Amino acid sequence: DITAGFRSVVRIYQAVSGEVHALRGVDVDFPRGSVTAIAGPSGGGKSTLLSILSLRDRASAGTVTMFGTDVTRARGSVLNGLRRNGIAWVPQRPAHGLFPHLTAMENLRQVARTRGRTQGLAPGAVLEMLALSHRADARPARLSGGEQQRLAVAAALTHAPDLVVADEPTAELDDDNAGRVIAALGEIAAAGTTCVLSTHDSRALRLLPRVLHLRHGVLSAERSGPELHEESGRSRTADA
Ligand code: ADP
Numbered sequence: 001d002i003t004a005g006f007r008s009v010v011r012i013y014q015a016v017s018g019e020v021h022a023l024r025g026v027d028v029d030f031p032r033g034s035v036t037a038i039a040g041p042s043g044g045g046k047s048t049l050l051s052i053l054s055l056r057d058r059a060s061a062g063t064v065t066m067f068g069t070d071v072t073r074a075r076g077s078v079l080n081g082l083r084r085n086g087i088a089w090v091p092q093r094p095a096h097g098l099f100p101h102l103t104a105m106e107n108l109r110q111v112a113r114t115r116g117r118t119q120g121l122a123p124g125a126v127l128e129m130l131a132l133s134h135r136a137d138a139r140p141a142r143l144s145g146g147e148q149q150r151l152a153v154a155a156a157l158t159h160a161p162d163l164v165v166a167d168e169p170t171a172e173l174d175d176d177n178a179g180r181v182i183a184a185l186g187e188i189a190a191a192g193t194t195c196v197l198s199t200h201d202s203r204a205l206r207l208l209p210r211v212l213h214l215r216h217g218v219l220s221a222e223r224s225g226p227e228l229h230e231e232s233g234r235s236r237t238a239d240a
């Protein structure tokens with residue numbers, strides 16, 4: 001039971017300086033209820049892969065299948081339907097995805113009203129799971145970066161979609177809260193939601209069973225362990 005599958009997926013950007021080959025023939029399956037981390041250096045293609053997976057971008061070549069439907073050349077209306085009902089996107093700077101005039105609790109209640117097929121977790125329970133109960137009445141602008149990031153994850157859990165796609169969801173979190181986010185993803189995965197996240201975070205990489213490595217647009221065989229952590233650490237330092 002495969003939520004999403006990529007076959008020979010290529011993404012080429014037309015930049016001023018010429019073509020940028022961000023994905024160079026990616027083959028991967030995301031089975032239902034699995035949690036997959038996409039690791040690798042900055043510029044490796046992680047954002048591009050997540051954009052295509054969350055149907056915010058399209059492959060230049062190859063085939064992408066979602067929920068058994070070939071979405072590679074599907075019409076915008078079809079993609080919108082799949083996105084609304086099936087996919088929760090958790091951006092790296094999540095404030096943009098939250099309703100600014102609503103409190104944390106009201107944000108989750110709003111998401112719960114518009115959610116998809118599956119039964120989501122109750123807003124109160126989700127706030128507690130992510131240690132946000134004491135911030136229930138705060139608007140997003142009043143939350144710290146880490147609290148906003150957790151609220152975006154909370155919104156995804158409330159929505160209970162078929163697929164959660166998260167960009168660096170633990171980047172701004174301390175160890176306890178990073179652990180809470182990973183545990184929460186594990187919990188919804190056990191209930192059947194497929195989770196895919198990009199991460200440089202060695203804490204997340206240690207906790208996750210499936211880590212794929214994306215470098216120069218090529219997805220390598222799964223590997224994990226100290227070698228991967230060192231490499232991610234180096235590229236992070238080089239970027240800073
Ligand atoms: P990562 O998320 O791993 O840092 P990206 O997917 O953001 O990697 O980028 C992969 C490559 O594609 C990089 O060389 C980047 O500069 C390039 N790229 C990404 N988005 C665009 C774009 N909109 N236009 C041109 N080049 C892009």
Ligand code: ADP
Nearest residue numbers: 013015020042043044046047048051092167168
């Ligand atoms: P991340 O930190 O997630 O890797 P980036 O900072 O690489 O994200 O990219 C942020 C945004 O800028 C993305 O939407 C990406 O597609 C776009 N982008 C990245 N590289 C380029 C580029 N060389 N030209 C144009 N847009 C780019």
